[in-house]
Amino acid sequence: MRTTASIPPQRPVPRAILPVAGHFPVLWRRLSGGSFLFLAAVSVAFLVALPASRGAAAQQALVYDASPEEGAPIEVALQRLAGSATTLNGQYVRVTSNVLQPGGEPVQGKNGTSDFRFDAAAPTTADCITDAAACSAFDAVNVYYHIDRFAHEFWAERLGVDVDFQVDVTTHIAGSGGFAIAPERTMKIAVGDIFMLNAALSDDVLYHEYTHLMAWEVGWKSDRDSPEETKALGEGYADYFTSTYTNDPRFAEWVVTCPDRQHCEGPANDNEFRRLDLDQSEWNFQFGEPSQTLRYGFCLRFHEGDGKCKASFNNRTPQYTWGMIWGAALWDLRGVLGADVVDRLALEGMRRHARDTDFSGALAHLLDADFALWEGIHSDTIRDVFAARGVDLASVVSVENPDEAASPQPRQALISVWPNPAAERIHVDAPIGARIVLLDAIGREVLTAEPVGAHGATAGRGGARAERILETAHLPAGWYAVRVGDVVQPVILSR
C-alpha cells in the first residue's frame, strides 16, 4: 500500500494490544518546482492481541506509559529480548540493577520465567541503596521498555539509523538523574535524592540519555573536555529528540521534586522545569553573549538526613541553560517546518559536528545538511529561526586578525556576492585591499582571493572597491560562506 501520509511524530499509544507493523521505507522525491513530497510506503499495519504464552521474544510486562504522573502501570509486551527471553537482554538494550544484580547480570523475569510483571517501586526508592528489599525489578523493566521502543521506533524505523549497538543500562545507582558514557555504551540511572525522584520511571530522562549515546554513534565525538558550547549543544539535541518523540516540549516535569521546606526560610519556590517552548527574548544566545543569569526552578527544603536547609535551582549552569536555547531553536523550527524535516535535519547536523563545534558552527552544519538533503530550500527559514534565538554564523568565521576585527567599517553592505546559488565561480565585490576568503560549512578556508591594487577598481560609497572572482568549479556542492574582514555572506554551490 502506498500513501502520501507522513509518519506521525508522536509515539503510538502502547497497550496490551501489540501493533505489528511492517517497516516504513521513507523516500524523498524531488518534484518539479523545487518542492518535495514526503512519501512513506507503509506496509499494511494491523493489530493483533498476542497471547502471553506465545512468542519467545515478546513477553508480558508492567511499565509506565510515560511516568507515574499519567496513572497506573500498563501491561505491554517486551520486544526483541534475546534467547529464551527470561532476562532483560535484547537487541538494543540490556538492563541490570546495581543492587539486585551486583554482579552485573541482566535482571531476570519472575522466578526465572519470562514474566516481567513486577510491582511498581515507590517513586522515591533511595532506601533501595541500602536495603535491596526496597528495590523493585519494575524499574529495570521500565527502562528496557522505553529504551527499546525509542531505539526501534524512532531511531531505526523513523530516521533510518542503523542501530547496531546494545546499550548497557544500570539502574538503582545512588544519586539523582542519569548519565550516559557514550564510548562505553553505558547509561547509569539513579534512584533519586533530595530534589529528584527515581529517574528509571521517567521516560524523558531515558530518551535524553540515550540520545547522548546516539550522537556519539552517528559520529559526533564530543566529550567531557569539550568546550561549554559544545556540551550545551549536546544537551539541546538530547532534549530536542526527547521532545519530538514524546511530542511534548516539557522535560523532566515529573522527576524533579521539591519536598516540604518545614521551618527553612528563603525565597518562594519556583517549580519551573526544563522545557523547549521558551520565551524568545529571555532564552536567547544573543550572538555569543547570553545573559549571565539564565536559570530556572528554585526549591528550598529541609533535609532530614543532615538536618540542614538546602536550596537548589533546577539548573543554572551554561551546559544546560544554553542547551535549552539550542533545543528551543530546534523546537521553534519544528513548529515551522514540521518534525519530518527537522528530525532529519537535526540528525544530519549531529553527524557533521565535532568535539569543539560551537553554536555558529552547528548552525552552519544544519544549513549544510539542508543543502545535502533538500538543496537548501529551508536555508532562509533556518537562519531566521536561529537568528530569533540569537544564533548566527558569526563565530564560524570569527576574525583571527585583530586589525580586521577592529575595522571601523559598518558591517552591512560592504560586500556583494553573486550569483547565489553559484556554480563555476563566485563574484565578490569588496573594498580594495580586503582579503577575501571562502569557507566551507565547518569553517575551513578553502579558497582565498588575494588583494588587488587599484586596477579595475571603482570608487563609490565606502571607498575604492574591486570585483574579484573565486573559481569554484573544483569544489563539492554545498554550503559555503564568503568572508571579508568580519563580514560574512553565505553562498550555496550547486552542481
Ligand SMILES: [Zn+2]
Ligand atoms: Zn544530558
